[in-house]
Amino acid sequence: MPEGDTVYLAATRLRAALVGERLTATDFRLPQLATADLAGQTMVDVTPVGKHLFLRTDAGITLHTHFRMQGSWHLYRPGQGWAPPESDVRVVLRTEPWVAVGYRLPVCELLPTEHDQDVVAHLGPDPLGPAWDRDEVVRRFLLEPGREIGTAVLDQTVMAGPGNVYKNEIMFLRGVNPWTPVGEVPDLPGFVDKLAKLMDANRGTGSQITTGDTRPGRTSWVTARAGKPCRRCGTTIRKGAQQSYEIDRPTYWCPRCQPAPTGTPSGPAGAVPGSTSAATPSPPAEARRPGTGRVPVWRGSVRQSRPRAGPR
Numbered sequence: 001m002p003e004g005d006t007v008y009l010a011a012t013r014l015r016a017a018l019v020g021e022r023l024t025a026t027d028f029r030l031p032q033l034a035t036a037d038l039a040g041q042t043m044v045d046v047t048p049v050g051k052h053l054f055l056r057t058d059a060g061i062t063l064h065t066h067f068r069m070q071g072s073w074h075l076y077r078p079g080q081g082w083a084p085p086e087s088d089v090r091v092v093l094r095t096e097p098w099v100a101v102g103y104r105l106p107v108c109e110l111l112p113t114e115h116d117q118d119v120v121a122h123l124g125p126d127p128l129g130p131a132w133d134r135d136e137v138v139r140r141f142l143l144e145p146g147r148e149i150g151t152a153v154l155d156q157t158v159m160a161g162p163g164n165v166y167k168n169e170i171m172f173l174r175g176v177n178p179w180t181p182v183g184e185v186p187d188l189p190g191f192v193d194k195l196a197k198l199m200d201a202n203r204g205t206g207s208q209i210t211t212g213d214t215r216p217g218r219t220s221w222v223t224a225r226a227g228k229p230c231r232r233c234g235t236t237i238r239k240g241a242q243q244s245y246e247i248d249r250p251t252y253w254c255p256r257c258q259p260a261p262t263g264t265p266s267g268p269a270g271a272v273p274g275s276t277s278a279a280t281p282s283p284p285a286e287a288r289r290p291g292t293g294r295v296p297v298w299r300g301s302v303r304q305s306r307p308r309a310g311p312r
């Protein structure tokens with residue numbers, strides 16, 4: 001499940017492999033990009049912003065991708081076999097030393113580089129970016145002080161990058177119940193600082209380790225641990241659903257370490273130990289961005305649930 005830090009790592013690897021290299025062939029296996037061909041152009045930059053990735057060429061073209069839940073990029077040497085299945089491949093960028101293969105990228109479009117940042121203009125500050133601004137994130141959180149913190153922390157217009165693992169882990173680490181209204185979270189600046197620090201600590205690992213323990217099954221405090229004892233107090237970890245921007249983003253918490261806020265009528269309703277209920281799907285925040293007037297060169301969008309074989 002890519003979160004901001006794993007996108008950052010993917011960008012680092014793609015940048016090292018591709019920048020300065022001439023594209024010998026490109027293959028866009030999306031109907032919307034069927035006519036696209038970047039062969040002959042040279043890759044000049046690879047930049048992550050939150051969960052967005054921008055791959056730019058010297059012809060002023062940007063390949064913009066968003067990983068959402070399931071996308072990934074793999075690097076291969078020419079002639080090397082690719083990970084299956086072939087039907088998941090959306091984009092192939094060939095250079096002499098490397099072949100970059102994009103799998104299951106739900107958002108994949110070509111934009112004029114001069115306008116490519118329009119697609120992230122709505123995002124909040126990125127803790128892994130050069131313009132990180134903790135106070136601006138706090139200000140954006142407090143625009144809706146009544147919203148549940150467990151929902152707000154996934155809102156990419158507040159802060160770019162954090163996904164479900166960090167959502168769950170930061171609330172455990174701060175002893176905050178996920179249903180607490182944002183305006184009642186104690187020391188919100190400290191909460192944001194800690195979240196940024198967690199993401200930064202993992203920027204080079206490709207993992208989301210919050211316990212400091214890299215052994216399998218020990219990397220998280222509460223995430224994916226429903227029904228198991230809390231690592232701190234032994235209480236059974238619970239799982240529940242909150243309003244979410246993307247489907248399948250369950251909330252995990254320890255009811256003892258993260259007690260329900262006092263005086264709030266709406267606790268974690270419907271949350272039962274080990275519950276597998278998922279959040280009600282609602283439009284991704286990404287989909288609710290206002291019109292930005294950008295001009296796509298080519299645009300493609302494919303959902304994993306409806307894979308389509310691209311033209312070859």
Ligand SMILES: [Zn+2]
Pocket residue numbers: 230231232233234235254255256257258
């Ligand atoms: Zn506990």
